[in-house]
Amino acid sequence: xxxxxxxxxxxxxxxxxxxxxxxxxxxxxxxxxxxxxxxxxxxxxxxxxxxxxxxxxxxxxxxxxxxxxxxxxxxxxxxxxxxxxxxxxxxxxxxxxxxxxxxxxxxxx
Numbered sequence: 001x002x003x004x005x006x007x008x009x010x011x012x013x014x015x016x017x018x019x020x021x022x023x024x025x026x027x028x029x030x031x032x033x034x035x036x037x038x039x040x041x042x043x044x045x046x047x048x049x050x051x052x053x054x055x056x057x058x059x060x061x062x063x064x065x066x067x068x069x070x071x072x073x074x075x076x077x078x079x080x081x082x083x084x085x086x087x088x089x090x091x092x093x094x095x096x097x098x099x100x101x102x103x104x105x106x107x108x109x
Contacts (some may be wrong), residue, residue: 006102043103045102053090055090056094068086
């Protein structure tokens, strides 16, 4: 049997950002409540993300001009956008919010 080191567990958890793990012995009621709150969080993220995406499309179609730049660096990833229209930036932010807050449940019973 292969033992997992703490760094292996940390790496595995980073691959699944919005997942919660429960120790054995928790009631189904606890799991149901956590799933419910996670669903609410995901729905709010989806609504906010869609608002950003629609707002970005409307700004783009309305011909709003300007130049925006951003640089974002996260552990293991970076993003750089130079001289983009405000609508395009808002669209990308909306997609990011939708991706980060997506609903995912994994049961290991």
